[in-house]
Amino acid sequence: MLDMRKALCRGGEVPASSMGPHHGAECASCPVRSSSICDALTDQEIVSLSAISRHVNFVNKQVIGDEGEPAHSVCNLVTGCVLLSKILPHGDRQVVGIALPGDFLGLALSDRNVFTMTAVGDVQLCQYPRERFGAILDAMPDLLRRLHESTAHELSFAQEHMVLLGRRSATERMAKFLLSLQARWARIRGFSPRIDLLMNRVDIADYLGLTIETVSRTLSKFARDKVLAIIPDGVRILDQQQLETLSGD
Amino acid sequence: MLDMRKALCRGGEVPASSMGPHHGAECASCPVRSSSICDALTDQEIVSLSAISRHVNFVNKQVIGDEGEPAHSVCNLVTGCVLLSKILPHGDRQVVGIALPGDFLGLALSDRNVFTMTAVGDVQLCQYPRERFGAILDAMPDLLRRLHESTAHELSFAQEHMVLLGRRSATERMAKFLLSLQARWARIRGFSPRIDLLMNRVDIADYLGLTIETVSRTLSKFARDKVLAIIPDGVRILDQQQLETLSGD
DNA sequence: CGTTGGGTTGATCGACCTCAATAAAAGTGG
DNA sequence: CCACTTTTATTGAGGTCGATCAACCCAACG
Numbered sequence: 001m002l003d004m005r006k007a008l009c010r011g012g013e014v015p016a017s018s019m020g021p022h023h024g025a026e027c028a029s030c031p032v033r034s035s036s037i038c039d040a041l042t043d044q045e046i047v048s049l050s051a052i053s054r055h056v057n058f059v060n061k062q063v064i065g066d067e068g069e070p071a072h073s074v075c076n077l078v079t080g081c082v083l084l085s086k087i088l089p090h091g092d093r094q095v096v097g098i099a100l101p102g103d104f105l106g107l108a109l110s111d112r113n114v115f116t117m118t119a120v121g122d123v124q125l126c127q128y129p130r131e132r133f134g135a136i137l138d139a140m141p142d143l144l145r146r147l148h149e150s151t152a153h154e155l156s157f158a159q160e161h162m163v164l165l166g167r168r169s170a171t172e173r174m175a176k177f178l179l180s181l182q183a184r185w186a187r188i189r190g191f192s193p194r195i196d197l198l199m200n201r202v203d204i205a206d207y208l209g210l211t212i213e214t215v216s217r218t219l220s221k222f223a224r225d226k227v228l229a230i231i232p233d234g235v236r237i238l239d240q241q242q243l244e245t246l247s248g249d
Numbered sequence: 250m251l252d253m254r255k256a257l258c259r260g261g262e263v264p265a266s267s268m269g270p271h272h273g274a275e276c277a278s279c280p281v282r283s284s285s286i287c288d289a290l291t292d293q294e295i296v297s298l299s300a301i302s303r304h305v306n307f308v309n310k311q312v313i314g315d316e317g318e319p320a321h322s323v324c325n326l327v328t329g330c331v332l333l334s335k336i337l338p339h340g341d342r343q344v345v346g347i348a349l350p351g352d353f354l355g356l357a358l359s360d361r362n363v364f365t366m367t368a369v370g371d372v373q374l375c376q377y378p379r380e381r382f383g384a385i386l387d388a389m390p391d392l393l394r395r396l397h398e399s400t401a402h403e404l405s406f407a408q409e410h411m412v413l414l415g416r417r418s419a420t421e422r423m424a425k426f427l428l429s430l431q432a433r434w435a436r437i438r439g440f441s442p443r444i445d446l447l448m449n450r451v452d453i454a455d456y457l458g459l460t461i462e463t464v465s466r467t468l469s470k471f472a473r474d475k476v477l478a479i480i481p482d483g484v485r486i487l488d489q490q491q492l493e494t495l496s497g498d
Numbered sequence: 499c500g501t502t503g504g505g506t507t508g509a510t511c512g513a514c515c516t517c518a519a520t521a522a523a524a525g526t527g528g
Numbered sequence: 529c530c531a532c533t534t535t536t537a538t539t540g541a542g543g544t545c546g547a548t549c550a551a552c553c554c555a556a557c558g
Contacts, residue, residue: 086408089498092416096408108401115408141390148397152357155400158407159335159345159364165414166458167341170514201537209415211515216538232523249338419546450505463546465506 026055030126035102035188036076040146049143052132058119064105065113073127074106080123081198084115085206095207096161097154098199100184107151109134120198165209168248173208174218175247178228178235193237222246275304279375284351284437285325289395298392301381307368313354316365322376323355329372330447333364334455344456345407347448349433356400358383369447414458417497422457423467424496427477427484442486471495 027050033039038046055078058064065071067086077099084097096115099105108114109130137144164173182195197204201212208215219235222228227243229236237243276299282288290298304327307313314320316335326348333346345364348354357363358379386393413422431444446453450461457464468484471477476492478485486492 084408086412088412088416094412094415096411108405110401110405114405137394138390141387141393144390144393144397145386148393148400151397151400151404152359155404155407156357156359156363158404158411159333162345162407162411162414163335163337163343165411166343166455167337200535206415212537213516213539214514217514220538449503460547461505462507462548466546469506 026050027053030078032076032078032102037104037143037146037150038076040142041140045140045143049128049136049140052128052136054127056125056127058123058125060119060121062119062123064117064119064123064125067113067116069113071106071111071113071130073130074104074109074133075125075127077101077103077105078124078126081120082123083118083120083199083203083207085118086115093206094209095203096158098181098207101188104147104150106130107147107154109147120203170208170210170214170218171221171246172248173210174215174222175243177204177208178237179243179247182237193240194231194234195237196234198233275299276302279327281325281327281351286353286392286395286399287325289391290389294389294392297388298377298385301377301385303376305374305376307372307374309368309370311368311372313366313368313372313374314362316362318362320355320360320362320379322379323353323358323382324374324376326350326352326354327373327375330369331372332367332369332448332452332456334367335364342455343458344452345410346403347430347456350437353396353399355379356396356403358396369452419457419459419463419467420470420495421497422459423464423471424492426453426457427486428492428496431486442489443480443483444486445483447482 027033027038027046030036030038033046038049041049056075058080064082079101082099082103082105083095084099085093085095087093099117105117105125111130137147164176168176178195181197182192185192185195201215204210205212205215210218219228219230222235222243223230225242227237227239227246229238276282276287276295279285279287282295287295287298305324307329313331328350331348331352331354332344333348334342334344336342348366354366354374360379386396413425417425427444430446431441434441434444450464453459454461454464459467468477468479471484471492472479474491476486476488476495478487
């Protein structure tokens, strides 16, 4: 519901902390290699891909790329969380996706950003110049296949989210959201009843197509019903079973 | 809002009218070749692809494939319209996509249908066995690239639809829907103020996340305001400009 | 004709939004 | 470390848009 684009202090595209280019070597110790598109590559291919890669850092609320603006690079999300959002003429915002470590940003390889990307908390990206990445794709059919897989998976996720936005109640949306985040983090850090939300109520509301008040009320209701406890920066699930019931399937 | 799966007379996967396999030759005269993924192929490649293709026909409301069931084939939509939908445990339905001539069904190449596909009116598909199509992809990197492009485009469209479902009013949804359909048909048949809806109010409601009553009321309102005229099987736009204003951007 | 399926319209209801006040948390500067 | 501001979250009261429930129309069709 809030246009954050103006509210941000964007120094430059690349924060000072990441100006030094450091190539190649890190891939071997990359924490998301196995869960990213890079797992489709041979060691040799990794080397040639890493030759064009650069790590870049962003801080909370920093805009990584603006909808409609030229996209100079594509990247893997290494650490942190990135919100993908679109803003309507009258100012309303819809968060159309949440990227977590291992996710690829720029699946479409489009020359313009199709959505605004905003860092949530500290974010590290492994960035590749777009044209060079495109060129490398020609030489690595497995990489293209993996990219297509990821895109298809995203599409499927998007369709699932359409169902949520079109046909589900506020309670179901909230429950689904929490379970979905929990499941996604589980693949990265392992299962935990404690869920770091990272983002604030505005972001959640804009993702679920609700208002912050409804988000707050729904969470309070869950807490009152002992389904979860609201803790700093997140929630702790107290009754997993009940939350799944509330999610509507 | 209606579970149609049970309500249908599904003879078999392949209607009698299409049992005779007819290979290859039609590709030369295919009406959607240039707008389908096939336009990425050389004449020679077309021949090898057409060797595994088969045309199949479906009638109005016939289920082409059910969500969750094994997907034996992928296909190009040649004529007609296909609804892609998901159904909640509860019974509510969300239409997550509308396929028109030239669109590819089965972009994900997944072994199971991720949504239910339902024919709207008479439908002709150009069908390929899934495994064989997958194998052919290895030999045709351009085809894979084209497939990825289509998938990325679908994803972008899906995200736009999320904005509609999450943040737009009934009026805006309806206006957007009509303009979107008009634009998509324009690429196939050329621009026309007359829009064949093909589908009924239930389908529209389930696509827009509304009820049939709201769809009907909104259309009636548009007609009362002389924005459009409701005609058999569709609408005729009377005030294109005003409809665009109503769409909210 | 009666029946059936789709569409329209009206009356009422309720889930969520809006507006507003308050509370809690997080910065900021002395 | 403590006032002070600013941001973020919660809670309440009231309003609204679209859902629900229900009646009715109309065309197709046996």
